[in-house]
């Protein structure tokens with residue numbers, strides 16, 4: 090197993106750096122608060138489709154997105170609600186998206202999946218695992234050809250790592266030395282399949298050598314380690330040194346999705362702490378580094394529990410998409426428009442069946 094990279098010297102030091110780290114801690118808390126609120130709304134049948142919680146993996150999203158610049162493209166995976174928040178997408182709109190509201194990102198079509206926001210350079214994840222990596226590579230090719238100082242970032246799980254798309258994307262990026270960072274969130278499970286049944290090696294990062302660039306392994310539970318590694322290696326990528334693969338080791342301590350009872354892995358609170366960690370992941374970061382107290386921070390360092398609640402209320406305000414507009418902005422053959430489907434949906438506007446099979450009452 091490759092050596093895990095720990096936190097090294099920060100790019101800046103002193104009070105400014107401490108303030109910066111407190112802001113990152115704020116973002117982690119905000120993302121966790123948002124995730125928790127989404128899980129609650131799912132239990133109340135107010136969220137359409139599946140919810141894939143990223144709770145416990147927010148240090149990865151925060152640490153990787155923090156050094157990004159405006160105009161860099163990010164392709165999140167299905168657990169990365171936090172990417173949207175970090176990139177400046179309106180949280181109320183994101184909540185509206187999850188609730189299938191017309192005010193959501195994809196105007197009431199689908200839930201979290203297929204809801205990107207190109208205004209903020211976020212390419213939404215789709216239900217086809219790994220398919221966003223070639224898209225990120227396409228964006229990187231554009232930056233390369235136009236000599237733009239941007240990078241593309243593609244998140245993927247260790248399960249997706251074994252897909253052909255991922256291999257092709259990395260190979261192409263390696264051959265053309267494109268400005269793209271591949272970020273693997275290795276939470277040791279793909280649905281209920283444990284890591285040792287997915288791959289014959291321990292580190293996804295080891296595969297980078299086959300494509301001609303470097304792979305790094307970092308603890309995905311250590312915010313400071315993730316941010317410092319990302320700053321360092323993504324800066325090199327931005328400067329034209331070619332792609333990079335960052336593997337963030339973590340653990341999925343909830344079910345695959347919120348409708349998964351998660352008997353395997355068990356939702357055991359003890360699993361929230363990986364060997365070597367002293368307490369629940371979220372709380373250890375500022376304290377452990379000895380740099381700051383989570384409560385002592387100024388400004389954004391103070392997390393207000395009410396924020397995600399307010400965002401949820403804003404998200405819930407919009408109307409559910411009118412059925413007659415369902416096919417607007419979609420590519421389909423007019424003759425093959427499934428009128429029977431429209432009838433069924435119309436009939437079920439009040440009580441719908443979610444993709445998980447549960448009947449739910451429309452929130453409006």
Ligand SMILES: Cc1ncc(C[n+]2csc(CCOP(=O)(O)OP(=O)(O)O)c2C)c(N)n1
Pocket residue numbers: 166168216217218245246247248249250252274276278279280341345
């Ligand atoms: C090409 C493809 N195959 C299978 C699936 C079904 N599927 C959805 S999520 C998932 C597990 C993904 O595991 P991983 O990539 O490790 O991400 P994680 O859910 O652990 O974050 C699978 C198999 C899919 N969506 N797409």
Ligand SMILES: [Mg+2]
Pocket residue numbers: 246247248274275276277278279280
């Ligand atoms: Mg996984």
